Amino acid sequence: MAFSVTLPSGVEWTPQFADHIAEEKCIGCGRCFRVCGRDVLELVGITEDGDRIAMTLGDDEDDEYEKKVMTIAHPENCVGCEACAKICPKKCYTHAPA
Ligand code: SF4
Ligand code: SF4
Structure with missing residues (x-):
């Protein structure tokens, strides 16, 4: 069963952890990086030769x-808030419960 918590409002919340970023759609704008305060994400440059x-x-x-x-360098730091997905203009993110 997916991990979930009950918020003070009584609402049940299931964190959705950053699972995948679709690189073919990503434009490297950094918006997601700026909203994530958890040191999960890392910007990667890809050279002509395909080096990362x-x-x-x-x-x-x-x-x-x-x-x-953008890449998910430290998934263990993610708290599942989905702020990254909400701000991404290219809908690159896939999230999943724990
Ligand atoms: S879900 Fe939240 S903590 Fe996880 S990568 Fe996105 S912004 Fe960071
Ligand atoms: S906000 Fe979306 S398009 Fe911009 S760097 Fe992050 S994943 Fe890529």
Whole structure:
């Protein structure tokens, strides 16, 4: 059975943990990174050769990369709030209960 908690309002809440980011849709905008306060996400630059390099948001070396995508680097830190999915303009996220 999925893990759930009862909120003070009496409403039952089932956290939906970040499970997958669809890289083909991601534009690397960083919106999700900015709303997540849990150190779950990491921006990755993909080079012409397909190498993947962890980068800092606002990095000046943007030009070196073919594409930038958000990744779930530390899923264990996720609290299942779904703020990332709500702010994502490209609907990249899939969430799942524990
Ligand atoms: S669900 Fe919440 S804690 Fe988890 S990655 Fe998204 S914003 Fe961060
Ligand atoms: S908000 Fe969506 S499009 Fe932007 S970096 Fe995050 S996953 Fe990618």
